[in-house]
Amino acid sequence: MHKSVKDILDKKKNGQKISVITAYDYTLASLCDKAGIDIMLVGDSAGMVMLGYENTIPVTMEQMILFTEAVSRARQNSLVVADMPFMSYQASTSDAIANSGRLIKAGADSVKLEGGKIVAPTIQAIVETGIPVMGHIGFQPQTTTLAQGYRVQAKTKDAALTLIEDAKALEKAGAFSIALEMVTSEVSKIISESISIPTIGIGSGKFCDGQVLVVHDLLGMYDKLKPKFVKQYLSLSDQITKAVSTYKSDIESGKFPAKENWFTMDKTELDKLMSEVD
Template sequence: MMRKTVPDFEAMKQAGEKISMLTAYDYPSAQIVEEAGVDMILVGDSLGMVVLGYDSTVPVTMEEMIHHTKAVRRGAAQTFVVADMPFMSYATVELAIHNAGRLIKEGGADAVKVEGGIDIAPLVQTLTRAGIPVVGHIGLTPQTASQLGGFKVQGKDIESANQLLKDGQALEEAGAFSLVLEAIPRQVAEKITKGLRIPTIGIGAGVDCDGQVLVYHDLLGLFKRFKPKFVKQYAELRSVSIHSIQEYNKEVKSGYFPSEQHTFGLSDELIQKLYGDK
């Protein structure tokens, strides 16, 4: 499997071929996602909640993002990797170029993702001119969810829907090569998608987007704290994991594990030498 490139994703949109994207945060999950044939991996700042136990994505640092992006790159050498720019890591142009460059150079990411619409279009333009591929993110933007009234669907009235359309156009014109649409009514996401040359990746934005993304831990049923409406859980690995560990715990306490099957031994001759004649 060859790693896809930015032009490949634009070609997929033109051909009507859906783009699959999934988050991954470490070496083993990246391996699994790559082996499953997913087109694009997002090292999301959602790792703050599903891996590091924070209450939101806001506390995630650049060092944490680089650490996890490096692990994902090692696990998925042939998959296009997008790394989130964490909160306040792109507050100024200078800071954004420095931090985005670190995610590419140190983390091994192929592209970075930033949240925001028209307001960050100049920043996106600067990053792309510096040779850094950028994925935009509009709709529900978790880093600034408190300003949006919480984790709520965006674009539910004509004014906010039209603003999302303008945001999408501005980000495309600024050079973003793809756009994540989060928690947007299907009809609004469809209009945005049809009006753009670049592909849209939906999460809670309906089937008309050019692709879809989910959080690894949500898809596999590993995250317990909450489950958004837009999540389809394809497995319940949390309960399977708990059951397996409970069995291990019982076997250790009963002395059933480890059995001879899982034990190394010595020859009778060496045992005699070790213990001597008795």
């Protein structure tokens, strides 16, 4: 039986940190699940990491459904949360509910929406249908990038107060957790202590109730962006490039395939074949 929303809420109540990883495909999600990760987030960052987009804006519902299906098939233990892509929930509440339902049918246990007070009514409507929601405030890739570019959030008193109000509004709307992206550590601490639901930090310091990184970032597989908050546990991009280069050389030199890499016929059958061929 995989983890539930209640299990995640209980971790905060018990003072236990929550591990979250962003994954997009069956193979890596299987390994993350095997490692005991609490939540696997199917992020719309898949558009950049897996599809080569410049940002998350072009990602479609159909693409998110495909990634969500892959990750949900991989998990045995983790809770699966799927991102609602840009414009899948902003136009109307009915759109938001319908698209949330599509991700749940694809295998997600919950959906994630970006935005503060402005999306609170939408979150409440989705929660009322029985679908758990994770909020997302601070830096919001779907919209903040368009207006400001990558920028740390809550650096001033007024900005901090707005963010604290946003967090409380999302809790009141029924969100079971909130992602805090690129928020100053001081404000992340205040928010985490001010609400009863877990906060998940993305470059927001150690005082959040949990932390999330993209699996490709922590494995050193995605070099296009290298945010300050990423801790790289391996450097696989160099190793993978080297391995593929060695493979290419082995083909060109005749080293691969070797005898142990191919199949042979029974000698009797081969003799019969050759007599016919000759």
